[in-house]
Amino acid sequence: MKIKSILVACILAGLASCGNPNDKNTEDTVLLYLKGEKITNNNFKGTAWLTFLVRADSINRNGVGNVTFEPGARSNWHMHPSGQILLATGGVGYYQEKGSPKRILRKGDVVKCPANTAHWHGASADKEFIQIAITGREKGPTQWLAPVTDEEYLAGDK
């Protein structure tokens, strides 16, 4: 009984010394921002979250947003008239431009998406994906295209 008590105490002490259990994910995932609002429009499949960091205006022409895709979630195909920069900050995600193979994105990866180039991005099937999206707004809004089919989404996976 005494040994059992010591065991329990030790395990509790061990857990306490680990701090926040969410810290376990820090090697893959960097929590810079709150998840924000759930995206409810039809331009995404699955569950994705958006925090606006900077809204474009007449001088700063860039919108900056933090997007969290839950596993399996992805955008539809779309194009940005001024292009887009993506900074991957956590998890495992996918990015694909029309006609090119899907890229796998992890923390630290940077994507420079050209203007008027159809592409999509999202989480991998079993891990969430977090990105900062920097989107020029000077030449107009995003042009949304067709949903990404499951065949397109899974292409290239083993």
Added chain:
Amino acid sequence: MKIKSILVACILAGLASCGNPNDKNTEDTVLLYLKGEKITNNNFKGTAWLTFLVRADSINRNGVGNVTFEPGARSNWHMHPSGQILLATGGVGYYQEKGSPKRILRKGDVVKCPANTAHWHGASADKEFIQIAITGREKGPTQWLAPVTDEEYLAGDK
């Protein structure tokens, strides 16, 4: 003796479950990118490091860089003709626009610096500071001004 062995085993198990001891810093510091190259021009005081993430071109008009300021390091006063967005990702830093008090920046803070507004940024006196800088290049290069004096740098500190 048996109890002692169990104690030792429990403590070791507890420590092991904590993962990498460097994780302790993740609350303050997010290492998304390598430090890059040491900045050697005269527009900075102290030691600062730069990794170019995206270079501006004729379509993507934004340069994106990751800057690490060692404690006490800071930029000179300067202005961006198209403004700048700063995303603080780690440590403790300072940001000041001419005529306004110094702001303290920590992980997750966002600064939208207006165009043609004299400002400086850097680390606090005793902690490094890491930021992502998104700088519009469409209206020309950064205009560098005078160094930040020690009086300006320390103003407002207790």
